[in-house]
Amino acid sequence: MELRGILQGLTHEYHGGDKPVDYYLNIGGYRLPLNEWLGSELTISFLGEKNCIACGRKTNKTFNSGYCYPCFTKLPENDLCIVKPHECHFDLGTCRDESFGERYCMIPHFVYLAVSSDIKVGLTRKHNELRRWVDQGAIRAIPIAELPTRRMAGELEFHLSQFLPDKTNWRKMLKGDVKEIDLLAMRDEVYGHFPEQFKAFQYREDEWVDIAYPILESLDKINSKTLDKEEQLGGRLIGVKAQYLIFEMGVFQVRKHAGYQVEIKAKTSA
Numbered sequence: 001m002e003l004r005g006i007l008q009g010l011t012h013e014y015h016g017g018d019k020p021v022d023y024y025l026n027i028g029g030y031r032l033p034l035n036e037w038l039g040s041e042l043t044i045s046f047l048g049e050k051n052c053i054a055c056g057r058k059t060n061k062t063f064n065s066g067y068c069y070p071c072f073t074k075l076p077e078n079d080l081c082i083v084k085p086h087e088c089h090f091d092l093g094t095c096r097d098e099s100f101g102e103r104y105c106m107i108p109h110f111v112y113l114a115v116s117s118d119i120k121v122g123l124t125r126k127h128n129e130l131r132r133w134v135d136q137g138a139i140r141a142i143p144i145a146e147l148p149t150r151r152m153a154g155e156l157e158f159h160l161s162q163f164l165p166d167k168t169n170w171r172k173m174l175k176g177d178v179k180e181i182d183l184l185a186m187r188d189e190v191y192g193h194f195p196e197q198f199k200a201f202q203y204r205e206d207e208w209v210d211i212a213y214p215i216l217e218s219l220d221k222i223n224s225k226t227l228d229k230e231e232q233l234g235g236r237l238i239g240v241k242a243q244y245l246i247f248e249m250g251v252f253q254v255r256k257h258a259g260y261q262v263e264i265k266a267k268t269s270a
Contacts, residue, residue, distance in 0.1 A: 001264075004028060004262070004263045008053065009065070010240070010254045010255065011031070020212045022214075034245075038214055038239070040236070043265045049261040054068075086157070088151035090106065090151070104150070109149065110124055110125075110129055111145040111157050111160070112141055113142055114138035115140040116168045118169065123157045137173040139212075142205060144203055164190065170244075174242075174244060174251055175222060215239030218239075226253075
């Protein structure tokens with residue numbers, strides 16, 4: 001099987017229980033079902049061109065996982081407040097696109113606890129939590145607060161980051177080097193750090209979400225591979241987790257390479 005086109009990020013479908021997430025590699029409008037190719041040979045070749053995933057223009061360098069520089073500096077999804085939501089400036093009238101802000105920021109958000117490399121605090125739009133947790137490689141997660149806007153959720157997350165990490169150690173996450181954590185007990189402990197103005201927004205759900213990933217084998221050492229250094233990479237595909245393809249020779253972060261023109265070849269192992 002051969003495919004050519006612009007690479008996009010991985011998409012996935014969560015089925016709950018012990019069933020692994022179904023992953024898809026998106027290229028040129030086609031969805032390659034990756035779970036079906038686990039254990040097979042998969043190669044990715046860079047064809048020498050990069051295109052902006054927003055406007056399509058050719059670019060020598062991509063920013064923020066697939067954008068050309070003009071789209072990086074102008075589009076609302078690339079504003080600094082997306083990664084620092086407590087600095088949301090919608091109410092100041094300086095949002096890059098007010099309609100975007102109304103759709104994505106001025107709506108209910110969850111603050112959550114997740115276990116990926118360790119326990120961490122994060123936020124996501126309500127009803128988007130499963131997508132967010134899978135993209136981070138979380139194996140377990142639970143919402144702990146529901147806030148009416150992204151800024152309020154960001155302010156609470158920023159406060160709680162004094163007591164908990166808000167970043168994932170991607171190497172530990174991919175190795176599956178994670179300690180057993182009682183999320184309900186941790187949630188009750190974290191509630192003790194809630195500022196008074198946020199206590200009314202506590203969200204009490206007595207069951208967490210467990211997430212399983214399609215992984216055949218684990219790697220003892222995590223080597224990151226990039227098409228900026230190797231024009232072709234791949235090998236036997238042994239797993240998929242977060243936005244990473246896991247090969248015997250190393251791991252490939254797909255979303256980081258969004259916008260790259262590539263050729264994908266897959267064949268079953270002999």
